[in-house]
Amino acid sequence: MAVKTVTVSNERSERDVVPLVKLMTIAAWALLGIGLVLSLLSLDHFSDQNTMLMVGIGFMVGSVFVYVIRTAIHLVHSRAVSKTE
Numbered sequence: 001m002a003v004k005t006v007t008v009s010n011e012r013s014e015r016d017v018v019p020l021v022k023l024m025t026i027a028a029w030a031l032l033g034i035g036l037v038l039s040l041l042s043l044d045h046f047s048d049q050n051t052m053l054m055v056g057i058g059f060m061v062g063s064v065f066v067y068v069i070r071t072a073i074h075l076v077h078s079r080a081v082s083k084t085e
Contacts, residue, residue: 017077024070028063035059 038056048054
């Protein structure tokens with residue numbers, strides 16, 4: 001009978017959030033661009049019954065949320081790194 005041992009490290013592993021921050025930045029700008037295009041293509045009938053306009057506005061609002069979440073992740077990570085140094 002073989003005995004297997006597992007070593008558990010108590011060291012805290014830091015995550016690299018730079019790729020996530022870059023991806024979220026690109027996603028936020030892409031969503032903003034899509035929202036602007038959809039909104040500008042359907043400005044002729046400016047009302048809440050215009051589905052394409054409402055979807056475009058939704059994309060633009062969503063891009064702001066994605067960018068705010070990206071900024072929060074970046075700030076929290078920066079603060080955590082500065083505290084450990």
